[in-house]
Amino acid sequence: MALLEVRHLTKRWPTGRLALDDVGFEMREGEILGLLGHNGAGKSTIMGITLGMVRPDAGEVRIGGRSVQKDRGAALRQIGAIYEAAVFYDYLSGWQNLRALCSLSGWWDEAEVKRVVQMVNLSRAIHQKTSTYSHGMRQRLALAQALLPQPKILLLDEPTDGLDPEGIREFRELILHLRKHHGMTIMLNSHLLGEVEQMCDRCVILKDGKKVFEGTVPSQEKSRRMFQLETNDIGLAREVLSRCGATMDKLGIVEVPLNMEPHELVAALVNGRVQVHSWQPHRRTLEELYMGMSSRS
Amino acid sequence: MTLFLQQWYGELLKLFARRRTYIGFGVFSVLQVVILVMLKTLGFEKWMAKVIAPQTDSFEYYISSLTLAFIVVKLAVFILGGIYLTLVAGDIVAKESEDGHMRMLLARPVSRFRLLLLKYLTASAYAVLLILFLFFVAFLLGIVMKGLGGGFFAFAPEISVVAFYDWGPGIQRYMLAALMLGLGMTTISSIAFFLSCFPIKPAAATIGALSYALVDMILRESRFMESREYLLLTKHIGVWARVLAETIDWPLIARSYSVLLAVNITLFTLGYAVFESRDLKS
Numbered sequence: 282m283a284l285l286e287v288r289h290l291t292k293r294w295p296t297g298r299l300a301l302d303d304v305g306f307e308m309r310e311g312e313i314l315g316l317l318g319h320n321g322a323g324k325s326t327i328m329g330i331t332l333g334m335v336r337p338d339a340g341e342v343r344i345g346g347r348s349v350q351k352d353r354g355a356a357l358r359q360i361g362a363i364y365e366a367a368v369f370y371d372y373l374s375g376w377q378n379l380r381a382l383c384s385l386s387g388w389w390d391e392a393e394v395k396r397v398v399q400m401v402n403l404s405r406a407i408h409q410k411t412s413t414y415s416h417g418m419r420q421r422l423a424l425a426q427a428l429l430p431q432p433k434i435l436l437l438d439e440p441t442d443g444l445d446p447e448g449i450r451e452f453r454e455l456i457l458h459l460r461k462h463h464g465m466t467i468m469l470n471s472h473l474l475g476e477v478e479q480m481c482d483r484c485v486i487l488k489d490g491k492k493v494f495e496g497t498v499p500s501q502e503k504s505r506r507m508f509q510l511e512t513n514d515i516g517l518a519r520e521v522l523s524r525c526g527a528t529m530d531k532l533g534i535v536e537v538p539l540n541m542e543p544h545e546l547v548a549a550l551v552n553g554r555v556q557v558h559s560w561q562p563h564r565r566t567l568e569e570l571y572m573g574m575s576s577r578s
Numbered sequence: 579m580t581l582f583l584q585q586w587y588g589e590l591l592k593l594f595a596r597r598r599t600y601i602g603f604g605v606f607s608v609l610q611v612v613i614l615v616m617l618k619t620l621g622f623e624k625w626m627a628k629v630i631a632p633q634t635d636s637f638e639y640y641i642s643s644l645t646l647a648f649i650v651v652k653l654a655v656f657i658l659g660g661i662y663l664t665l666v667a668g669d670i671v672a673k674e675s676e677d678g679h680m681r682m683l684l685a686r687p688v689s690r691f692r693l694l695l696l697k698y699l700t701a702s703a704y705a706v707l708l709i710l711f712l713f714f715v716a717f718l719l720g721i722v723m724k725g726l727g728g729g730f731f732a733f734a735p736e737i738s739v740v741a742f743y744d745w746g747p748g749i750q751r752y753m754l755a756a757l758m759l760g761l762g763m764t765t766i767s768s769i770a771f772f773l774s775c776f777p778i779k780p781a782a783a784t785i786g787a788l789s790y791a792l793v794d795m796i797l798r799e800s801r802f803m804e805s806r807e808y809l810l811l812t813k814h815i816g817v818w819a820r821v822l823a824e825t826i827d828w829p830l831i832a833r834s835y836s837v838l839l840a841v842n843i844t845l846f847t848l849g850y851a852v853f854e855s856r857d858l859k860s
Contacts, residue, residue, distance in 0.1 A: 325859065330687050335856040340796075357687035364685050365860055368678035372596050384588025385686035385693070387581040426682070 283307035284359075284466050285331070285434055289340035292326055293492075298398060302490045308466055314454070315498065316470040317571055318487035324470045327487075328364055328438050331468075333357065344434065357375035359388075361432035361486045362441050367423030371412035375403060375422050378411055379429060385389070388430040395512040401425045401455065417448040424455065435467045437460065449473075453480055486574045494574045498572070499565040506537040510550075511559035521547070521553035534563055582696075585688065589700040591667070593666070599704070602662025606654060606712050613653050614719050622649075624750035630731055635744060639755070642793035643720030648755075650716040652734075655709075660766035662708060667770035668784030671853065676780065681858055694850050697771025698771055700840075704761035705767040711757035719827040739823045751822050758806045758818035758831075765811055765838045766791050775849035777856060814838050820858055 285308040292301040301323045316324045329335030331342045333353040342349045347356040369378045375398075383389050385430045398407050401421040406414065411422065414519050427435055437456070457463045457480060462533060471477050477484060478500050486494035510533045512518050522529050525546055526538040538545050549561055590838045623641055628636035671694070674680045683693060695850055730748025732741045743751055766769045770787035774780065797803045814834035820827055 327674070329857070329859045334681060334684050338855060354689055357685075360685075360687075362685040365679050366678055368682060370592055370679065373592065377591065377595065381588040381592050382682060382686065384584050385688040387584050427685075465743045533579070560761075561822060 282312045282347060282438055285468070286343040287327060287331070287340075288343065290327065290330055290337050290342070291339040292323075292330065292335065292337050295452055297513045298338045299455075299490050301330075301337070303340070304468050304487065304490070305411065306485050306492065306495050308468060310433075310466055311460065311464050312483060313481045315481035315483055315484035316487065317474070317477060319345070321489075322487040323490045324436055324487060326490075327366060328362070328468070328470060330435055331436060332360070332362055334362055334364070338417065356401050358518060359433045360436060361427035361429070361434070362436040362438070363423045364438050365419075367419050369411040369412060369419065369422065369541060375407040375425075378422065379426055382426045386430055390430070393431070394429060397425050397428050400428075402451070409521075415504060417445070417451075418441050419451065420444060420448070422454070428459075428508050433466060435465055436470075437467065438470045440469070441471065441473060449476065454557050457479055473566045474571055484567070486571060488574065494570065498569055502565070505565040507542060507565055508535045508537065508546075509533055509559070509561045510557065511537050511561040512555055514555045517553065518550060518555045520557050521555055524553075525549050534565065545555075582692075583690070585590050586696050586699065588701075591694045593700055593704065598669075599666065602665070602708050603711055605662070606658060606708070607715050609654050609658060610650050610712070610716055610719055613657075613806070614723065615789065617646070617649065618638075618723070622646075626731075629733070633710075636729075638651050640729040640731040640742060641724070642730065642745075642748075643717065643724040643726065644728065644730040644745070644752055646724055647713070647716035647720035647721075648730070648732060648752065650719065651713055651756075654712060654716070659788075659795075660770075662761060663705045663763055663767040664770035664784045664791075665699075666704050666786040667767035668774050668782075669780045670697045670701050670771060671774040671849075672776075672778060672780040673774075675777065675858070676748065678860065681860075687774060689852050691850060694775070694846070698768075698846050698849075701767045701771050702764040704766045706757075709760035710756050710765055713752065713759075732744060732819075734819035734822060737816065737819055739819055741822055741824045746772055754821045755818060758821050759815075762815040762818050762838060764829070765815060765841055767846075768842045772845040772849040774851040808837075811838070811841065 287307070289306050290301045291300050304327065305325065316327060318324050323404065324539045326335055329474055330337050331349060341351070344356040345359050349356040364365060372373070373381065379394055380389065384396070396405055401424050403418060403421050403425060406418060411419065414422065427437070441452050445451060453476060456467060456469070460467060469477065469481060478498055481498050482501050483496060484494070484498050485492055496530065508532045510529065519529055523546060525541060527535055527541070529535045535546070537546055547557060550557055596600065601838065610804050626641050626645070627637050632642065634758040674683070684690065727745050729745065732739060732743065732751065766787060769790055770783050773783035774788045791812065794810050798810045798812050803810060814837045817831050817834040820831055
């Protein structure tokens with residue numbers, strides 16, 4: 282069952298710019314979904330609507346069956362979020378910030394807060410004022426507040442923005458730990474394709490407010506067998522491959538159908554008088570997918 | 579109710595952990611000391627004796643800590659008025675929206691109405707607390723100058739109040755006046771709160787509210803709207819001093835405070851409507 286459903290979202294800003302155009306997708310329990318797209322593609326707008334901070338012109342977001350637009354309080358009880366920049370009250374300590382934010386959820390459990398603070402590796406600095414925090418520490422505190430009190434879904438809006446490579450790695454490991462050990466469902470909005478590729482199971486690519494792709498992240502496509510074919514007989518190869526139920530794109534990437542083995546497909550090509558210069562296993566990258574779907578040119 | 583109190587605790591924690599919150603307390607205290615020193619230097623006691631002597635034989639009895647405190651409070655409110663109330667109330671929504679805190683808060687399962695109500699109550703509580711503090715400090719300074727005991731000469735000629743009390747009843751009236759002014763001043767903070775709900779700079783909300791209060795006061799003082807005085811908020815706020823009259827005109831006070839309450843509710847509702855219609859995104 283889908284834990285989070287984004288249904289036919291449409292949003293036009295007062296300036297007239299269309300931010301989202303009938304966008305819809307679902308998130309299943311326990312998955313990590315990446316939201317990708319260029320600046321202004323509509324990623325943060327989707328997060329804003331999911332958190333009830335932006336009003337859609339049409340459509341709705343449902344969390345655990347509850348509509349955010351109709352029953353925001355109940356729907357958001359299952360969500361923890363880092364939305365846009367993590368901004369804290371600099372005159373308060375990290376601990377007091379957590380106290381103030383958790384008070385809005387009507388919840389405070391010192392033992393649980395300490396556990397989460399330890400998990401994000403902030404125990405030493407938690408009683409210092411957040412004005413003394415580095416960017417990485419702020420992001421970790423942002424993650425801590427999102428994890429309190431024990432949400433089912435995490436929404437992370439560019440959480441590694443501005444972090445150094447060690448910080449990014451630490452953050453990534455933490456997210457994967459949360460999914461593995463706490464079964465969390467996570468929506469990740471990021472510009473970093475490598476990060477999405479390493480962390481996400483599926484991704485949604487947006488372009489100018491429209492969904493142009495929804496599917497498995499290439500690195501997770503264990504069932505798909507792709508090969509790079511090099512030949513001069515492109516037309517003939519395409520004809521033979523088509524007869525076998527296989528497809529080939531413009532770059533010569535062939536997807537082998539499930540009912541055939543790769544060597545059988547090569548034999549079919551050779552028997553069909555196609556001159557095969559090279560037949561190499563190919564792993565499609567997210568970057569290729571993204572550039573193909575989202576490229577503005 | 580427990581949930582509401584827990585949520586309000588968070589708002590109060592933020593307000594009172596902030597240095598800026600205490601500027602009002604500090605400045606009012608300093609101002610009161612300055613007023614007291616000036617009164618002393620200018621021969622306040624001789625002036626008081628002239629005012630009181632025609633009305634009672636024992637005028638020295640009424641030149642007391644309570645009388646002195648009351649004069650200091652009136653002057654302090656006249657000079658600084660609602661500046662610090664509007665500073666806090668003007669910040670309470672606008673500054674949090676501008677800084678991005680509002681997005682952190684609204685990522686929590688709390689409705690915008692509830693969040694605004696918490697903020698409104700916090701700003702109102704601050705207004706009442708600041709005024710009570712003002713009365714308290716003035717009283718302490720009065721005791722330092724004149725010691726305990728003596729009578730209370732309540733003098734508010736603008737609303738025809740001239741009354742004499744002994745120490746006990748005097749303290750009661752003084753405390754009642756403090757509470758009434760505190761409640762009345764929530765309307766000034768409500769104006770700032772209402773403006774704060776718009777997507778504007780916090781300073782604009784503060785200045786807007788102060789400007790409104792100032793124009794309102796000028797219109798009242800200049801008698802320009804004498805026949806329409808009931809439209810002026812400062813006229814209704816000024817009713818606080820009527821609790822110092824020997825016979826309190828409760829119907830009149832109730833009428834003015836009903837008007838102030840209605841204005842407060844209207845400003846909150848309009849502020850909420852504005853805030854509710856906004857998209858919170860940078």
